Amino acid sequence: MFKADRGWRIGTTEAGYSTLSPRLRSVSMRRRCKDRRKEPTFRGKRCAAMTDPELRAQSFEIAWRYLDQSGLLTGEHKDSARFILNRIDRMMLRGERRRLLLSNAAIDAYRLRPVLVSA
Structure with missing residues (x-):
């Protein structure tokens, strides 16, 4: 069974931690949060869902x-x-x-x- 079959994202460990360097991780977070009109939280590793x-x-x-x-x-x-x-x-x-x-x-x-x- 591949990691993709288990629902894991590429670039993460089994525990869910990112394997990317901090610089690449912040760039990828900015890209994911860019389209949303919310305030991104890079320390929390996800975009803030604030209405x-x-x-x-x-x-x-x-x-x-x-x-x-x-x-x-x-x-x-x-x-x-x-x-x-x-x-x-x-x-x-x-x-x-x-x-x-x-x-x-x-x-x-x-x-x-x-x-x-x-x-």
Whole structure:
């Protein structure tokens, strides 16, 4: 019985580890992940299967936690959440899929937003 008959991929051992060099392995991973619109994880040896709502929620959670713990959240929480999500959504519409970049951009936009002062 050949390895191909058992469902193994060429270039892997019986335990499933890759026999390719690290450089070739990362090149082959990039090729496999290139067509997907998801964030590739080369350390995990597979592409991250993250949907847009999950990415949006995780980016929002990172930004919200940071702003809350640093004491930068001011005003109504509903308005702040809407502002952060709007920024994340606009970047996702432009094709950005990196979670930390989305959250950091939302944090920076929130810090620099014009605040209306009511007298």
